[in-house]
Amino acid sequence: MGRLDNNLKIGNEKHFATELITMNEVLKTIGGKWKLKLILALTHGDKRFNELKTFVIGISPRALSKELKELERDGLVKRLVYDEPVLLVNYQLTEIAWKLNGVIRELTSWCAWYKEAFLESQPNDWSHEVM
């Protein structure tokens, strides 16, 4: 197997370098503990700050605020302010965030496989889940 530190580089490795960079970009944008969960929540419709806080179990206002800012900065979420009659702020997915549906679908079906293939043979206790 070729190595990066000699002159003989096989195609796979250059390809992998590109993939690695892509993965870094993706993880910076939708990685972390809350981003995908928030996006998932918003696929069920626009939500307000406190709605998100209720739906996404376990998130603190501080974390929610920070995550939403980052998602907005990165173009995944739009912040819509309605000032009449009271202050309401709605968070809404952008087009590009909606395209994460494919990712979410794959993750979900992978998880189903995973539970069937692995967990049943060797109970990994997810029931202690704190969320």
Added chain:
Amino acid sequence: MGRLDNNLKIGNEKHFATELITMNEVLKTIGGKWKLKLILALTHGDKRFNELKTFVIGISPRALSKELKELERDGLVKRLVYDEPVLLVNYQLTEIAWKLNGVIRELTSWCAWYKEAFLESQPNDWSHEVM
């Protein structure tokens, strides 16, 4: 929009609760800074410890060791020891890990959309990438 704290629950919300749990499970298994990168590296063929350390840029032996143990514990990676003539250890993806290909494919194509749709309009500087 209904809320979780009253008796009127709409279908979406129960569905969302399930999705949220799924997402938690997924993130526990393949979330974090290194897991997907390691899996990606191994899709290019089995690799030894130090090969992985070279390929997955920036990972320390400590982190690599820990991540590999977790991946093995969770049934995503097999550890193959060859003792002749010198000690060699190969890490190999399991069947269930190979099924993450769909996820990786979706992530990659989403990233391409993302860069086209967002980055070109508003340069988010990924060139400072430390990895």
Added chain:
DNA sequence: CGGGATCCTAGATGATACTG
């Protein structure tokens, strides 16, 4: 209601050196 400001801790991660 939609957050911001503060304080704080646990766990994740890095750097480096070392061992069988």
Added chain:
DNA sequence: CAGTATCATCTAGGATCCCG
């Protein structure tokens, strides 16, 4: 080569209170 051990760091995240 395949890791471990140790130490230091860093920071995401929680708890809590506050404010317009």
